[in-house]
Amino acid sequence: MHVADIKKYFPIFNQQVNGHPLTYLDSAASSQKPIQVIEAIKRYYERDNANVHRGVHTLSSRATDAYEQARVKTARFIHARSEKEIVFTRGTTTAINLVASSFAKAICREGDEIVMTPMEHHSNLIPWQQVAAATGATLSYIPLQSDGTIDMQDVKNTLSERTKIVAISHISNVLGVVNPVKEIIHQAHRKGAIVLVDGAQSIPHMAVDVQDLDCDFYTFSGHKMCGPTGIGVLYGKRELLQTMQPIEFGGEMIDHVDLYSATWRESPWRFEGGTPMIAGAIGLGAAIDFLNEVGMEHIEAHDADLLHYAVQQLSSIKDVVIYGPLANRKSLITFNVGSIHPHDMATILDSSGVAVRAGHHCCQPLMRWLDVSATVRASFYVYNTREDVDRLINAILLAKKLFMEDGGDSKDRVL
């Protein structure tokens, strides 16, 4: 399967939007789904649908096998030591909240420190604010360089003997910057701190080896990596997961129950109370098969080519401001064009069939750090092509002509 002709596996592109071919540049919000994932979920509901772990009949056995095979595939995809280090959650947000509520609240005390960065998504910011409020721990932030990157000296200066938790994104959903998480983890471990990596934007775009990183927790969402919504993953070192108490209680997750008390199954099952996202997990497994067939190295190379082309083309338009570093970034480009409000820009782009995201991208502290109220973000994935970038540029030039007095300059070109 060659990246160049991957679009044909995505049925959603067989449509026009506002009279134009769909140019989907919002994969950082949620990716599109290949027919292989759609068919896997359809096949489950048509042939194998039953509840897992409890039934002794054939369909329940088939559903259980498929569900647990998805866990094995996920463990292999991120090079976890064991599938028992893979907890299925609803997504990145619930994975982070599980660690914050179950692990962090148990180990943090008055005066302990939780270290983050101002670029974090609200899902990797607010849970830690809640931990601080509940335990008396304090929040410390690693300062960003002017281009949005992190300097390791600032990391060392921010960490202290009181640091208990470091929570950091692998790739920013606004800046696109790839953070030096392996080095940060090394420095955090020297202080005895535990590190959670928010992998929502990295897992879809780069090969991740959690053992090589030596991260303690790693979180991501199926819907951003060609999988369905409603399924995500918390990777946790087994010795840490085993110390954690569940935060949702009921069926599936128990060992023994009497009228006044209950005991739990081992991890990961103790964290998967109630009927799990069976079809979601099976769809995630199919998405992992698809990404493995394409090859993460090919995805990374395709991503780099598209992003380089997009930065080059966007930079050629007068009045464009690009946020984040021009190198060491992946999969997305955040920008503004002169005085055009991002929502106006996104609306005009949509009239040309170009789907981007506009707003604060669930990163309000980062918008204040950038000193903007909102931005436009174009994000790319395996099914995008240079033609999509050209359509984006053309639509931006149209918006300039509609919204800005000078209507574009001689350097601008309309394809």
Ligand SMILES: Cc1ncc(COP(=O)(O)O)c(CN[C@@H](CS)C(=O)O)c1O
């Ligand atoms: C870095 C990062 N961390 C956590 C999340 C939350 O993922 P969920 O699947 O919604 O739980 C996201 C999702 N960011 C989307 C929706 S705001 C975006 O458009 O940027 C993210 O990018």
